Amino acid sequence: MPPYAAATVLFSLLGFVLSLSPFYLGDFQSKQHSGRQAEREGNPFQTPDKTGNVLLAVPERNQAFLPVEAGSVPPPIDPAPATENSSAPYVAIPPSERLVMAYYPDWVGGTFPPEKIDFKRFDWIDFAFAVPDASYGLTWDDAKNAPDLLRRLVVEAHANGAKVKLSLGGWTGSK
C-alpha cells in the first residue's frame, strides 16, 4: 500500500464530511497553505511562491462557491493576491483541500524527539497537551519537558514547511 494511502482515505472521508457542513458553503478569498498537497498531487492550479508556500486560488468574495468533493480538481481561476496582511479578515479553509494531520504527544518526547519526525508526511502537527487550570491559565501535562519539546517541534516543523497547533485538553489517563 502506498505510504499515504490510508491517511488519504481517512482525510478524504473527513473532507467529505466537512463538505456537508453548511458553514463551508461560505465564500472564500484566498489563502496560503503548505506545498505538500501540490507536491503529492501536482495540482496545476497551485504555484509555489518564494517562501516555498503555495497560493491556492479560490473564488472571489461574493462569487458563488460550491464545495467540491474531496480529491476533485477545482476549476481554473485567476490567481488571487497573497494575503499576508495581518489585518486581513479570517478566511475559512476550502473543503477541497486535503491535509494530513497528526498529534504529537509530549509523552513520546524521550523516545521519539521532534527532530526525528518525517515532516514530509504531515501538513500539521498537534502538540498534546496543554491543560486549562483552575485560574483560567494553562499548564502542561509534563511541565518539565513539554515547553522545550514544543519549542523544538515548532522550529523543526517550520524549517520543513509544516505547521503546528497546540492542543488544549485531552483525556485523563492518556499517558
Place this chain on the structure above:
Amino acid sequence: MDLNSHIRYFSSAVANQQSRATFVKNIVTLYQTFNLDGIDIDWEYPGRQGAPGNKWHPSDADNFLLFLQLLRSLLPPTARISAAVDTTTFTASDGKPMTDVSKFGQLLDWVLIMNYDVWGCK
C-alpha cells in the same frame, strides 16, 4: 506532582465573560510565545463530565461558543482553530445533542471526530 493536575477546568474557564477573557488572553500569549500556527481544543466534553473530576455545567456548549468567538477575534486571522469532537454534536443545556452547530462551524477550520469513543473512553 499536583494531584489535581489531571482535572480539566474547561468549564470554569469559559463560564463567564471575565474567565473567558483571561483564558483567551493566556491562550493568545502561548500562541505568540511558541510561534504557533493554530489552536486545537480537545474538550472531552462540553456539557458532560467526561473523565472523573472534570468540571462541567449544562451551559458548557453555549459558553464554549462564546469562548470560540472571542478566541477567533483575538488570534491572528491566519491562525487555524480546530476541535476534537464526539460522534454526536455538543451537549445542549437540555442534555441532548445540539440540533444546530452552524455557529461553531463559522469559527472552526476543522473538526476531528473521535470515532474511537464509539467503543471506549466515555
